[in-house]
Amino acid sequence: MDPNSRLVMEDSQRTLTPYVTGTSVIGIKYKDGVLIAADMGGSYGSTLRYKSVERLKAIGKHSLLGASGEISDFQELLRYLDGLILYDNMWDDGNSLGPKEVHSYLTRVMYNRRNKFNPLWNSLVLGGVKNGQKYLGTVNMIGVHYQDNHVATGFGNHLAIPILRDEWREDLSFEEGVRLLEKCMRVLIYRDRSAINKLQIAKITAEGVTISPPYSLKTFWEFSAFKNPTAGAEGSW
Amino acid sequence: MFRNQYDTDVTTWSPAGRLFQVEYAMEAVKQGSAAIGLRSKTHVVLACVNKAQSELSSHQRKIFKVDDHIGVAIAGLTADGRVLSRYMRSECINHSFTYESALPVGRLVVQLADKAQVCTQRSWKRPYGVGLLVGGLDESGAHLYYNCPSGNYFEYQAFAIGSRSQAAKTYMERKFETFDNASREELIKHALFAIKETLQGEKLKSSICTIAVLGVGESFNVLDQQTVQELINSFEMVEDEAPAPQEPSAAPEEAAAPAAGEGAADEGAAPMEE
Numbered sequence: 001m002d003p004n005s006r007l008v009m010e011d012s013q014r015t016l017t018p019y020v021t022g023t024s025v026i027g028i029k030y031k032d033g034v035l036i037a038a039d040m041g042g043s044y045g046s047t048l049r050y051k052s053v054e055r056l057k058a059i060g061k062h063s064l065l066g067a068s069g070e071i072s073d074f075q076e077l078l079r080y081l082d083g084l085i086l087y088d089n090m091w092d093d094g095n096s097l098g099p100k101e102v103h104s105y106l107t108r109v110m111y112n113r114r115n116k117f118n119p120l121w122n123s124l125v126l127g128g129v130k131n132g133q134k135y136l137g138t139v140n141m142i143g144v145h146y147q148d149n150h151v152a153t154g155f156g157n158h159l160a161i162p163i164l165r166d167e168w169r170e171d172l173s174f175e176e177g178v179r180l181l182e183k184c185m186r187v188l189i190y191r192d193r194s195a196i197n198k199l200q201i202a203k204i205t206a207e208g209v210t211i212s213p214p215y216s217l218k219t220f221w222e223f224s225a226f227k228n229p230t231a232g233a234e235g236s237w
Numbered sequence: 238m239f240r241n242q243y244d245t246d247v248t249t250w251s252p253a254g255r256l257f258q259v260e261y262a263m264e265a266v267k268q269g270s271a272a273i274g275l276r277s278k279t280h281v282v283l284a285c286v287n288k289a290q291s292e293l294s295s296h297q298r299k300i301f302k303v304d305d306h307i308g309v310a311i312a313g314l315t316a317d318g319r320v321l322s323r324y325m326r327s328e329c330i331n332h333s334f335t336y337e338s339a340l341p342v343g344r345l346v347v348q349l350a351d352k353a354q355v356c357t358q359r360s361w362k363r364p365y366g367v368g369l370l371v372g373g374l375d376e377s378g379a380h381l382y383y384n385c386p387s388g389n390y391f392e393y394q395a396f397a398i399g400s401r402s403q404a405a406k407t408y409m410e411r412k413f414e415t416f417d418n419a420s421r422e423e424l425i426k427h428a429l430f431a432i433k434e435t436l437q438g439e440k441l442k443s444s445i446c447t448i449a450v451l452g453v454g455e456s457f458n459v460l461d462q463q464t465v466q467e468l469i470n471s472f473e474m475v476e477d478e479a480p481a482p483q484e485p486s487a488a489p490e491e492a493a494a495p496a497a498g499e500g501a502a503d504e505g506a507a508p509m510e511e
Contacts, residue, residue, distance in 0.1 A: 131376070
């Protein structure tokens with residue numbers, strides 16, 4: 001085979017630039033487990049092209065995954081994970097992959113793909129509970145990964161993390177956790193142009209995963225600064 | 238003219254439904270010096286008898302660390318045992334790399350058994366001539382498995398393989414009900430007693446046995462010779478009790494004798510250890 005034609009073929013399969021993308025994902029630990037929030041927008045460039053994209057998925061019994069970035073890359077990743085979980089279940093031996101294992105696996109996949117100069121264009125949040133142990137971590141398209149009590153991707157890193165640093169507590173109840181996430185999501189709806197006011201919050205505890213139906217937050221746009229944002233910034237549009 | 242027409246390759250059945258080459262491989266396990274394993278809910282102890290090939294040589298190692306949470310004791314062809322240990326090490330380390338967690342023991346054992354099974358179904362291969370006692374600890378507790386050249390594997394509370402292993406099995410069959418809740422030290426003691434049974438009156442010394450332990454809060458480690466000798470000395474009743482446990486073991490030993498005789502008949506075909 002002509003080496004050049006192979007190169008061209010492989011080039012065409014790479015995500016050189018993301019097409020349909022989702023924006024921030026926020027995850028926090030709380031008293032009984034982990035909560036993850038994401039809106040349902042799918043942006044085609046800066047056009048809000050899709051409004052019902054589910055970006056929160058359960059992975060096996062003990063893990064919950066939230067994704068921002070390229071939606072089709074996320075879907076491919078879900079295919080890998082389905083295979084992984086199926087294979088794990090097929091052993092039928094009482095052992096199962098926990099959130100730590102899934103996070104590590106994702107890290108390997110992401111870093112491996114970036115080393116082929118063919119990254120999966122996502123930032124992921126992976127939360128879970130296994131053996132009474134809460135787990136929350138993140139990994140991005142180049143394989144950078146870490147764990148924390150609260151994590152966020154994309155714009156959430158700038159807008160949500162400062163709030164979480166102030167207000168997050170280890171013993172947050174479910175209601176308090178949801179309220180905290182909604183506070184962060186509301187800020188993102190106001191200030192992140194890609195964010196939309198239709199979101200889901202998923203929780204994972206020892207009992208399992210529950211993903212909320214989509215819902216909206218109450219907003220108030222009548223502040224004068226919102227009405228005329230360029231006032232006092234002459235020359236900008 | 239032919240001693241046996243059905244034993245020249247692994248894939249040919251005898252009319253009685255047997256695969257002689259596979260049975261010969263299992264015979265090789267019986268010829269190797271003894272290895273034993275036993276476990277409680279929290280610990281696994283592996284032990285083996287070390288036999289030097291000649292006065293001038295040292296003995297070969299029969300206990301290998303696979304990972305922090307898995308170890309093996311082998312009987313049979315040591316070379317085959319080392320190849321399989323290396324395979325297991327590589328599987329464990331690959332799993333750790335991908336998942337940052339320890340490979341469940343049961344899964345490793347299945348992979349190992351599948352590898353052995355392939356050798357019983359390919360005309361250009363031979364079965365591994367080694368039996369492995371795989372001890373390990375994972376989220377479902379402590380486990381002990383026996384892997385056979387035939388590709389079969391079994392989980393045990395306690396087991397012994399290799400020459401005169403029947404004596405050790407008889408000893409452990411008498412005691413195994415206490416193993417589940419036994420302490421680490423008790424397990425080691427039972428291991429030494431079981432090893433002693435296989436020696437048939439030869440004196441138990443640290444120079445001719447190896448003991449390895451693994452358990453909750455203790456990664457797999459082989460006890461050094463001095464520690465083993467101190468343990469042997471501390472169980473000085475070994476000497477006193479020696480005549481007593483030997484008596485009950487005499488009968489099963491006779492039962493095992495015909496098997497040994499069979500082995501002798503196949504000596505040309507079944508490769509010896511070392």
